[in-house]
Amino acid sequence: xVGVRTPSAEVAKAASVESAVVAAARASYGRLIALLAARDxxxxxxxxxLSEAFAAALKVWPTRGIPANPDAWLLxxxxxxxxxxHRHEAVKARGMDEILRRMDAPSAAQExxxxxxxxxxxxxAHPAIQEDIRTPLMxxxxxxxxxxxxxxxxLISPTTMGQRLVRAKAKIKAAGIGFKVPDLDxxxxxxxxxxxxxxxxxxxxxxxxxxxxxxxxxxAEEAIFLARVLVSLMPQEPEALxxxxxxxxxxxxKAARWGPDxxxxxxxxxxxxxxxxAKIVEAEDLLVRASKLNRLGRFQIEAAIQSIHVQAPITGxxxxxxxxxxxxxxxxxxxxxxxxxxxAAVLQAMWxxxxxxEVLSSLDASxxxxxxxxxxxxxxxxxxxxxxxxAARAMERAIGLTENPRVRAFLxxxxxxxxx
Amino acid sequence: xxxxxxxxxxxxxxxxxxxxxxxxxxxGGWSAFIGAxxxxxxxxxxxxxxxxxxxxxxxxxxxxxxxxxxxxxDTKEQLGGYFIIEVPDLDxxxxxxxKSPAAxxxxxxxxxxxxxxxxIPMD
Numbered sequence: 384x385v386g387v388r389t390p391s392a393e394v395a396k397a398a399s400v401e402s403a404v405v406a407a408a409r410a411s412y413g414r415l416i417a418l419l420a421a422r423d424x425x426x427x428x429x430x431x432x433l434s435e436a437f438a439a440a441l442k443v444w445p446t447r448g449i450p451a452n453p454d455a456w457l458l459x460x461x462x463x464x465x466x467x468x469h470r471h472e473a474v475k476a477r478g479m480d481e482i483l484r485r486m487d488a489p490s491a492a493q494e495x496x497x498x499x500x501x502x503x504x505x506x507x508a509h510p511a512i513q514e515d516i517r518t519p520l521m522x523x524x525x526x527x528x529x530x531x532x533x534x535x536x537x538l539i540s541p542t543t544m545g546q547r548l549v550r551a552k553a554k555i556k557a558a559g560i561g562f563k564v565p566d567l568d569x570x571x572x573x574x575x576x577x578x579x580x581x582x583x584x585x586x587x588x589x590x591x592x593x594x595x596x597x598x599x600x601x602x603a604e605e606a607i608f609l610a611r612v613l614v615s616l617m618p619q620e621p622e623a624l625x626x627x628x629x630x631x632x633x634x635x636x637k638a639a640r641w642g643p644d645x646x647x648x649x650x651x652x653x654x655x656x657x658x659x660x661a662k663i664v665e666a667e668d669l670l671v672r673a674s675k676l677n678r679l680g681r682f683q684i685e686a687a688i689q690s691i692h693v694q695a696p697i698t699g700x701x702x703x704x705x706x707x708x709x710x711x712x713x714x715x716x717x718x719x720x721x722x723x724x725x726x727a728a729v730l731q732a733m734w735x736x737x738x739x740x741e742v743l744s745s746l747d748a749s750x751x752x753x754x755x756x757x758x759x760x761x762x763x764x765x766x767x768x769x770x771x772x773x774a775a776r777a778m779e780r781a782i783g784l785t786e787n788p789r790v791r792a793f794l795x796x797x798x799x800x801x802x803x
Numbered sequence: 804x805x806x807x808x809x810x811x812x813x814x815x816x817x818x819x820x821x822x823x824x825x826x827x828x829x830x831g832g833w834s835a836f837i838g839a840x841x842x843x844x845x846x847x848x849x850x851x852x853x854x855x856x857x858x859x860x861x862x863x864x865x866x867x868x869x870x871x872x873x874x875x876x877d878t879k880e881q882l883g884g885y886f887i888i889e890v891p892d893l894d895x896x897x898x899x900x901x902k903s904p905a906a907x908x909x910x911x912x913x914x915x916x917x918x919x920x921x922x923i924p925m926d
Contacts, residue, residue: 538894538897538898538901539897542894543894607837720894734818737860752842752843753839753843773853779834779838780835780838780839780842781835782831782832782835782836782838783835783838783840783842783902784839784902785902786901786902786906787906787907788904788908791832791904792828793831793833795827795828795831798831799827799831799912
């Protein structure tokens, strides 16, 4: 029986090849797509070609072994697939043989593969692309996430998400959006779009409003990965550093957000020993690096706010005055609804309930009617002013707008305390 | 555009209605959710339903009436109630469905309400 592989050995080998393909996909997907699509801007065709290359890898690698440079193998295979697709459809039928024949040419296999992911990020967040599809586009092209998972995270039907992605890719090709990093004069504004698209994957402005930790964190890891890619490609951009720091601060607290019984724990009651020290240290370093570049921006300010929150358990007291200043600074940079509500939450926590109510009542009712953090903060501000009935009414609205069942249970408890 | 939100609950979730230890949180969550929809002015109609064991099912087969106690099918999740809402599109309907207590304790089917068929000749 020498030389005859047992079935279990076959399976083990197949499994290791499969994991090699999966590893290649995770590490290199965006890199390869960016290179393939940079030629003619056809993202859809590039994705098809790359997924065929991955399928070919699953077929070929088990018998011929995993190539020395898997990325180069995949790139060459996908490129040939693209060329074949362009030449004539008839080749498709014997595409696999064709690919295999061409694959034997070991040319260029050891050359480093250039990283064009930065250009691809700017393409995905281009002003010509509808804002709500920029983040999904980035998640799909850079990370290779499937449309169904993206759709679920954004609460969109999978069919609709698929159609929107297809349309956006068609637009990139048809409009001839260039695969390049914008010129210096356009860079700040375009970078802001890229940063916002990454942050949108992370989930909205949460935790900034204490007690309203009600957001979808299912893509937090992906968002942090995207920010890491951006920071590695633009190490001198303080706002990219700020964004990564911000997300690391928030992510570091995730284990403390839920108690042993699964109940929601608001920031002020969290067990700080459960915070991930390594992430906080990294975030602090990033923030220091950013500040040395001397260009303040929204994400650095928001990261600084988080930094003050994580220092509270160390110093034993929250530096509310500093929090207030940073929130005021944030409002001058970016007067969003979330920023106003966060500011009001800080005022309320500083026993300035009346001022908090003034800030909240200055907001447009139609902007806040379904914005849960507004109602949570309004309830807290009313309570700080001794207006328990109004507080209970606001809390009722907050509960009705809450998606996370554990946060809902927590707020129901808060409301009962108000009524009793 | 009108959608029906079809709320499905597990038996365990539905039985929270009747247990004094859990009824407060159960109804509190639902009434807050319904209140938020009313504040947004999107509710056309909606009701909770009595439990499946109160159902009666009728069929006519080969001209014979068959009346049975209980719901048509036994499933893990049971129809607990429904809402008809008026919102701009499916995205908005999904957004509201996610805020419902049934989203985490069961499931919600979201279906467009069929518009009346075009011009039926009356004579």
